[in-house]
Amino acid sequence: MTNGTVKQTGGAKGGGKRRQVAALPWRGEGADQQILLVSSRETRRWVIPKGWPMKDRLDHQAAAQEAYEEAGLDGEIVETAFGEYEYLKRLKSGAGRLVKVDVFPMKVTGEHAAWPEKGQRTLKWMTPVEAALAVQEPQLRDLIARFAGVGLPQEERPETAPAPTPVRVALQRLRRRVTALWGRARRRG
Structure with missing residues (x-):
């Protein structure tokens, strides 16, 4: 991977696992360490970029690019994945596909005032324990805790709720639109 060649991880076609790359943005040391989470655009869950x-990029470079596009971050990213996790990605067709994500820690050195997806996501710096407990995927939760060297007692590990189905997401959008239209109609009438 360090010889300048691009590692091809695009994944299997036709129903196999696909692969993604992610940055694990962090800043501070010891008790002052923080992890940045971003909200996903569709389900608004806490995730990492x-x-x-x-x-045209090595996997760690692509992860750093995602950190810039989704959160406006610059930083020093490691070249080797710290770990991986899996999640079920909902495709536009409504089908689900299991995706394996390689995670590259990135020490944040700068934050831009503007970036490509600004306004589409919410960003939040959290303590490692808060970040680990905020994410939905158990493997990502454990990876964050392991990276930060923090323990998560069993009683503080809430059951994860399944990701919303495409139907539920569509119904939530419809409910918001109807509520907005109803509010406008009531103001006019």
Whole structure:
């Protein structure tokens, strides 16, 4: 991976596992360490910046690019993945596909005032324990805790709720639209 060649991780076609790359943005040391989480655009869950591998970049470089595009971050990213986790990605077709994500820690050195997806996501710096407990995927929760060297007592590990189905997401959007239209109609009438 360090010889300048691009590692091809685009994943299997036709129903196999796909691969993504992600940055684990952090700042501070020891008790002052923080992890940045971003909200996903569709389900608004807390996640780390991630995306598909890029043909013209090594995986860690693609992860750093995702951190910039999704959260406006610059930083020092490690070249070797710290770990991985899996999640069920909902495709536009409504089908689900299991995706394996390689995670590259990134020490944040700068934050931009503007970036490509500003306004589409919410960003939040959290303590490692808060970040670990905020994410939905158990493997990502454990990876964050392991990276930060923090323990999560069993009683503080809430059951994870399943990701919303495409139907539930569509119904939530419809409910918001109807509520907004109803509010406008009531103000006019």
